[in-house]
Amino acid sequence: MELxxxxxxxxxxxxxxxxxxxxxxxxxxxxxxxRREEQRIDARQGLSFLGAIGWHLPVPTVAGALVGKWxxxxxxxxxxxxxxxxxxLGLVLGMIxxxxxxxxxxxxxxxxxxxxxxxxxxxxxxxxxxxxxxxTEKEEDENK
Numbered sequence: 290m291e292l293x294x295x296x297x298x299x300x301x302x303x304x305x306x307x308x309x310x311x312x313x314x315x316x317x318x319x320x321x322x323x324r325r326e327e328q329r330i331d332a333r334q335g336l337s338f339l340g341a342i343g344w345h346l347p348v349p350t351v352a353g354a355l356v357g358k359w360x361x362x363x364x365x366x367x368x369x370x371x372x373x374x375x376x377x378l379g380l381v382l383g384m385i386x387x388x389x390x391x392x393x394x395x396x397x398x399x400x401x402x403x404x405x406x407x408x409x410x411x412x413x414x415x416x417x418x419x420x421x422x423x424x425t426e427k428e429e430d431e432n433k
Contacts, residue, residue: 341390349386356375
């Protein structure tokens with residue numbers, strides 16, 4: 290590839306540098322994606338995820354049941370079971386809380402991965418431009 294770049298006119302060299310940068314960008318992106326896939330299979334992360342979900346669901350459910358039991362004792366009613374209704378309400382609130390938390394974590398992770406990918410691509414672009422500038426200087430020195 291270097292042979293073609295040296296023989297190419299200046300405007301074609303610029304195009305080849307841009308295509309090189311694009312190829313480096315794709316390669317870096319693939320490398321980061323494969324690295325992320327390797328990191329995804331992490332038992333500790335999965336257990337912490339399940340642990341967080343384990344707190345989001347049962348705590349509001351149990352709290353609803355306890356408050357309902359207290360209300361049943363304080364205000365008995367023949368047709369309404371406070372315990373059952375508040376337990377179900379706690380379960381629904383726990384499910385909503387879990388959904389919001391999982392969604393937020395997924396978005397934050399995606400943003401973090403995108404920022405890492407962009408930083409890696411930018412460093413590869415800088416490196417490619419530095420190499421191209423060094424080659425240009427070297428050619429200019431050889432021509433003098």
